[in-house]
Amino acid sequence: MSSKSAARRATRRAEVFAAFDGKCAYCMTAPADHLDHVIPRAAGGKESRFNLVPACKPCGLSKGRRPIAEWVRILAQATTDDTD
Numbered sequence: 001m002s003s004k005s006a007a008r009r010a011t012r013r014a015e016v017f018a019a020f021d022g023k024c025a026y027c028m029t030a031p032a033d034h035l036d037h038v039i040p041r042a043a044g045g046k047e048s049r050f051n052l053v054p055a056c057k058p059c060g061l062s063k064g065r066r067p068i069a070e071w072v073r074i075l076a077q078a079t080t081d082d083t084d
């Protein structure tokens with residue numbers, strides 16, 4: 001039973017990675033190295049393909065346990081495109 005659910009998890013992981021072409025869903029440039037919960041499990045997010053996206057380590061560390069909307073707001077306030 002546990003090996004079956006591990007197989008399901010592996011399939012879901014492969015499907016989610018394939019949907020984003022192996023790239024991080026947040027920065028869309030770095031190769032993803034893990035699945036991130038869009039809505040953190042602590043906030044009621046489920047182990048569903050609709051709540052899992054591939055993410056790279058810097059994005060995962062930056063987002064942490066924040067809800068996605070809060071993290072995006074922080075990025076939007078911190079980042080400009082006027083760097084040159």
Ligand SMILES: [Zn+2]
Nearest residue numbers: 024027056059
């Ligand atoms: Zn990223």
